[in-house]
Amino acid sequence: MTRSAGDTSALVMDDKSFAAIATMAKDEAGLVLPEGKMTMVQSRLRKRLLATGQPDYESYCRFVTSPAGENERRYMISALTTNVSHFFRESHHFDILRDKVVPVLLQKARNGQRVRIWSAGCSSGQEPYSISMCLHSAAPELVSKDVLILGTDIDPAILEKAEAAVYSEQQVSGIPGEMRNSYMELDRGSGQYRVNSAIRKIVRFRELNLLRDWPMKGQFDVIFCRNVVIYFDAQTQASLWPRFRQRIIDNGWIFLGHSERISDSAMRLFEPNGMTAYRAAANKAP
Ligand SMILES: C[S@@+](CC[C@H](N)C(=O)[O-])C[C@H]1O[C@@H](n2cnc3c(N)ncnc32)[C@H](O)[C@@H]1O
Known part of the structure; x- marks a missing residue:
């Protein structure tokens, strides 16, 4: 059977190409791609073969590792990242934010000090917008002060979605009813919802690779x-972990995902305070 030009569906990735791509993903973005992920990598990169006009994975690999493929490396990393996110994901962190953190932040803001929150690996924006909604509903006074939420991600394509702030009905179903009514605007034509301007106003997005410098x-x-x-x-x-500790004020907070933990080697810098929630130990320099 002959393959028509641009038909990549029957192409199979060879071991050597997979190994080269896995090495690049690790070096560029820290992403670990074990051999068991080969089929996933193959299917995620299929569209990159089409976009770059490369006839097979071997040629794509040669291209992406060459000086001419420098720009393509960003698209490749973008295709390899997992961007799944939800509004109010792991809601216990938003309970801590509302009950324990916001009162302290409000006091700080009332004293004229700035308040800064970082969503590192923010994907399509649900996390920073959930934080903004939480601040707005818990302390409307706070958001009129010097408050900013920074959302960063390595993936420029997903940051465009975050900036657009447009979500499907299914995606907004995770927002508690009252907040959904107050902070999401329905576009009747498309049936999509947009985060309103008050919530967006205190959120900024920037491209940032956690493995490289943090210029903030x-x-x-x-x-x-x-x-x-x-x-x-x-x-x-x-x-x-030590880099995060340097970026958090004494007694400030860091929240991790449900299956993530701070490594033992860095535990002297943090104190556990709730499920996958930690406070930056005061006066402990990394
Ligand atoms: C599964 S999403 C998590 C989104 C959100 N934090 C949440 O919990 O819902 C992981 C995000 O991390 C980003 N990411 C992966 N490697 C990264 C790196 N080296 N630097 C910055 N972001 C990275 C991915 O692009 C992706 O958007």
């Missing part, structure tokens, strides 16, 4: 880094 100035009161380091190996995870 100052420290954060709270960091959400949830369901991101799970894709990294132990060594990469261990290298991040």
Whole structure:
């Protein structure tokens, strides 16, 4: 059977190409791709073969590792990241935010100090917008002060979705009813919902690879880094905790995903305080 030009459906990735792609994903983004993920990698990169006009995975691999393929490496990483996210995912963190953190932040803001929250690995924006909704509903006064939520991700394509702030009915179903009514606007034509301007106003998005430099100035009161380091190996995870500690104020908070933990080597820098919630131990320099 002959294959028509651009038909990549029957192409199979060879071991050598998979190994080269796995090495690049690890070096560029920290992503660990065990051999068992070969079929997933193959199907996620199929569209990149089409986009770049490469006839098979071997040629794609040669292209993406060459100097001419530098730009394509970003698209490749984008295709390999897992972007699943939900509004108010792991809702116990938003309970802590509302009950324990917001009162402290409000006091700080009333004293004229800035409040900064970082959603590291924010994907399509549900996490930073959930934080913004939580602040708005718990302390409307707080959001009129110097408050910003920074959402960062390695994947420029997913950040475009985050900026657009448009979600399906199924996606917004995770937002508690009252907040959904107050903060989401229905576009009757498309049946899609958009996060309203008051919630968007205190959220900013930037492209940032957690493995590289973090150019932001100052420290954060709270960091959400949830369901991101799970894709990294132990060594990469261990290298991040001291960096996060440097970026959190003393007694500030960091929230992780349900199957993530701070490595033992960094536990002197943090104190557990709830399910996958930690506070930055005061006066403990990394
Ligand atoms: C599964 S999503 C988690 C989204 C959100 N934090 C949540 O819990 O719903 C993981 C995100 O981490 C991002 N990511 C993966 N590697 C990264 C890296 N090296 N630097 C920054 N972001 C990364 C991916 O692009 C993806 O959007």
